[in-house]
Amino acid sequence: MRFPPLGLGERPNDIHPPYKSTSVRGPREPRIAVRHELVAATGIGAPISIFRANDTDLTRHGTSEPMGQAITVSGRVIDEDGKPVRDSLVEVWQCNAAGRYAHAKDDHDAPLDPNFLGQGKFLTDHEGRYRFKTIKPGAYPWGNHENAWRPAHIHFSLFGNVYAQRLVTQMYFPDDPLFPFDPIFNGIPDGAARQRLISRFSLDETVSGTSLGYVFDIVLRGRGATPTGI
Amino acid sequence: MSNVTSSQTIGPFFHNALAWAFDSGSGPIELVGRVLDGSDQPVSDAMVEIWADGATGKDGFGLLRQPTDEAGQFRFRIPAPHPSAPLAHVCVFARGCFNQHFTAVFPSMMNHRLLTAAPESRRATLVAAKEGDHTYRWDLCLQGARETVFFEYE
Numbered sequence A: 001m002r003f004p005p006l007g008l009g010e011r012p013n014d015i016h017p018p019y020k021s022t023s024v025r026g027p028r029e030p031r032i033a034v035r036h037e038l039v040a041a042t043g044i045g046a047p048i049s050i051f052r053a054n055d056t057d058l059t060r061h062g063t064s065e066p067m068g069q070a071i072t073v074s075g076r077v078i079d080e081d082g083k084p085v086r087d088s089l090v091e092v093w094q095c096n097a098a099g100r101y102a103h104a105k106d107d108h109d110a111p112l113d114p115n116f117l118g119q120g121k122f123l124t125d126h127e128g129r130y131r132f133k134t135i136k137p138g139a140y141p142w143g144n145h146e147n148a149w150r151p152a153h154i155h156f157s158l159f160g161n162v163y164a165q166r167l168v169t170q171m172y173f174p175d176d177p178l179f180p181f182d183p184i185f186n187g188i189p190d191g192a193a194r195q196r197l198i199s200r201f202s203l204d205e206t207v208s209g210t211s212l213g214y215v216f217d218i219v220l221r222g223r224g225a226t227p228t229g230i
Numbered sequence B: 001m002s003n004v005t006s007s008q009t010i011g012p013f014f015h016n017a018l019a020w021a022f023d024s025g026s027g028p029i030e031l032v033g034r035v036l037d038g039s040d041q042p043v044s045d046a047m048v049e050i051w052a053d054g055a056t057g058k059d060g061f062g063l064l065r066q067p068t069d070e071a072g073q074f075r076f077r078i079p080a081p082h083p084s085a086p087l088a089h090v091c092v093f094a095r096g097c098f099n100q101h102f103t104a105v106f107p108s109m110m111n112h113r114l115l116t117a118a119p120e121s122r123r124a125t126l127v128a129a130k131e132g133d134h135t136y137r138w139d140l141c142l143q144g145a146r147e148t149v150f151f152e153y154e
Helices: A191-195 B015-021 B113-117 B120-126
Strands: A032-034 A070-078 A089-093 A119-123 A129-135 A140-142 A148-150 A153-158 A167-172 A200-207 A211-215 B029-036 B046-051 B064-067 B073-078 B088-094 B101-105 B129-131 B135-137 B151-153
Touching: A032 B113, A070 A200, A089 A129, A089 B015, A119 A129, A119 B015, B015 B064, B029 B046, B029 B088, B046 B073, B064 B073, B101 B120, B101 B151, B113 B120
Parallel strands: A032 B151, A070 A211, B029 B135
Antiparallel strands: A070 A129, A089 A119, A089 A153, A140 A148, A153 A167, A200 A211, B029 B073, B046 B064, B046 B088, B088 B101, B129 B135
């Protein structure tokens, strides 16, 4: 398997002054290129025993339905050759419909929802597909600058089939008016690469009378994977 | 141009969702250290993942994962070191980091291709200090004079 260099601007710069904490947390030295086999030739096993009931239905973590717009998020995880990334662990987390995380350090003055924890995990299937049900997260303010608001987003953590494919990213929603003002979204210099983080609405994935459908396909780094994906 | 999905920060609110895999391990050797920023301040909301031969996490999961504490500290129990291999491969995530950072920690300076790939003047950032018989101490510096060497795969 090979990991061709990313295109210019496809990866956020480690230091992006509009996102203030990057100024002391972003490395300044260049990364050292090494063959990925030197680091971890194999993937990270995710035994089936780690999965719990309703890990793919975030609307069933309380005693009744959470507040907010029910949605499903689905898509495919593929590599740079377009091959499916099979049986691979994905973790997701998000705030509730009011823009508040079920997290002790979130001090946003918006209501917690006792029926929404905002966390899930699952494996991709043989075609690299995944699907989970949740509610649409709200936007929320943060302290980066005056009147700073994060566009609605869902955090994704992916493991791929070799550890070099590890990716943590955020999925956004179409037509969010906050995009021009968000230094995290805009930390990706390349405009097309930014657009790839925006899910699309799908009437086909919308469940009649139940939930709106959003589709988010993910391309992990790597070419030349063996057919089994290992 | 590729068609790769770009990275975004893990943010400060990952703990509850990722806690199912928080596990410091059960090996005989302790690997302890801090994540520090460019001002030498502790990074108290980072997450560190390590993988080492023979170290298995919760329910057989293939890596060990810990959040840093208020002092920016992480602590793992890992297998006894091999004389010609790193103690662990390491990946760090944090608010203020757009990207994950891959690195490795070695029990001593040795002739290993990961170490020799790094500029000689910076190799020491990949080597832990031994304390007593069973503990290795190693700080992971995101930036600054002691900035840890980070790797990129090809």
